[in-house]
Amino acid sequence: MAALVALIIGFSKGGLGGTLGALATPLMALVMPANEVIGLLLPVLMIADVFAVASLWKRWDWQLIVLLMPGAVVGVTIGTYFITNAPTATLKLALGIIVLLFALYKILEGRLFRHLTYQAKDWHGSIAGTVAGFSSALAHTGGPPISIYLLLRRVPTHTFNATSALFFAIINWVKVPYYVYAQLFDFQQMRSLIWLLPLLPLGVWGGKLAADKISQKAFERVIIALLVVTALLLIFS
Numbered sequence: 001m002a003a004l005v006a007l008i009i010g011f012s013k014g015g016l017g018g019t020l021g022a023l024a025t026p027l028m029a030l031v032m033p034a035n036e037v038i039g040l041l042l043p044v045l046m047i048a049d050v051f052a053v054a055s056l057w058k059r060w061d062w063q064l065i066v067l068l069m070p071g072a073v074v075g076v077t078i079g080t081y082f083i084t085n086a087p088t089a090t091l092k093l094a095l096g097i098i099v100l101l102f103a104l105y106k107i108l109e110g111r112l113f114r115h116l117t118y119q120a121k122d123w124h125g126s127i128a129g130t131v132a133g134f135s136s137a138l139a140h141t142g143g144p145p146i147s148i149y150l151l152l153r154r155v156p157t158h159t160f161n162a163t164s165a166l167f168f169a170i171i172n173w174v175k176v177p178y179y180v181y182a183q184l185f186d187f188q189q190m191r192s193l194i195w196l197l198p199l200l201p202l203g204v205w206g207g208k209l210a211a212d213k214i215s216q217k218a219f220e221r222v223i224i225a226l227l228v229v230t231a232l233l234l235i236f237s
Contacts, residue, residue, distance in 0.1 A: 001031050006196040009044055010203015011210065013052040019106055019223045025140045026099045026230040034091040035083060039184030040193070041140055042175060047197065049169035051204045059162035061155065065170070067125030068132070068146070072171055075133020075142075080178040082138060091138075096234030098139045103227040105144040106220065124149060136171055137178065143168075 005024045012021030024045075028037040083091060128149035136142030146167060150160050179185055 001028060002193055002196055003199060005041070006044060006199040007203040007206070009041075009048045010051075010200045010205075011207035013048045013200075014204035014207020014210075019220050019227075022099065022102050022141045022143065023223065023226060023230065026095060026227070026234055029092060029095055029234055030230065033088050034095050035088060035184060036186060036189070038083065038138070038140070039179055039186060040189060042172060042179060042185075043190060044196070044200070045140060046169075046172045048200050048204070049165070049172060051201065052165040053162075053169050056158070056162035056165050059158045060166045061159050061163050064125065064150070064153070064155070064163050065167055067122055068129035068149070068167055069170065071126035071129030071131075072133035072136075072142075072167070073129075073174060075130040075135075076137045076171065076174055076178055077133075078130075079134040079137025080175075080182050082134075083184070084182045092234055095139045096231045098135050098141055099227055099234065100231035102141050102144055103224050103231065105148075106224050106227075109147075124152075132167075133171060133174075136168070137175055142171065 005028050008020055008027070009024050012019075012024075025037055025041060028041065032040070082094070086094065128145040131145040132142035134142075135145070143164070146164055150163060155163065
């Protein structure tokens with residue numbers, strides 16, 4: 001499962017999108033305690049971020065990053081407090097609910113923006129950042145609020161992808177001292193999984209190849225179905 005998750009993270013960073021990456025944490029949580037999964041996957045995500053940011057170098061919008069970051073730090077703080085105080089069963093339930101909400105957002109995404117008129121306000125970035133920081137700290141699935149915020153601002157595609165990549169790369173570094181404080185890192189376990197690291201660039205390479213050959217719409221439908229099933233297993237197991 002760990003090898004599959006490493007490939008999934010690589011594929012998602014390679015061009016198959018954040019919907020696939022959202023499967024990583026819940027899949028691992030099916031075979032490990034949720035709090036152990038959160039700490040174990042963070043270094044893997046941080047290494048994968050290097051490939052994502054490098055491939056989109058300097059295409060991001062710093063102004064949007066600055067608007068999102070203060071709220072994101074608040075969200076990570078709240079999320080870490082929840083992790084340190086919630087029982088493992090509650091954490092697993094919360095993870096399942098967040099993943100289910102992520103899948104629901106992806107299903108309704110097209111309808112959500114079709115009839116919506118939006119006027120950008122700077123404080124909207126704080127709200128999006130807070131929600132993203134919370135869900136990212138809790139389940140490494142902070143994509144939807146950031147996607148909604150950037151789509152509503154009609155950010156060009158390259159800027160959208162680069163800004164998202166840089167934002168989550170920064171957030172993952174922000175989470176490090178919080179996770180150390182919450183004792184979520186098991187360094188012995190991490191050392192035992194070093195053999196997985198070569199799978200990340202392999203996954204990124206595979207993701208780049210597959211992105212041009214797979215129907216994105218059909219692919220996302222399959223992943224959303226998997227997300228729903230995985231979320232329900234987490235909630236009801």
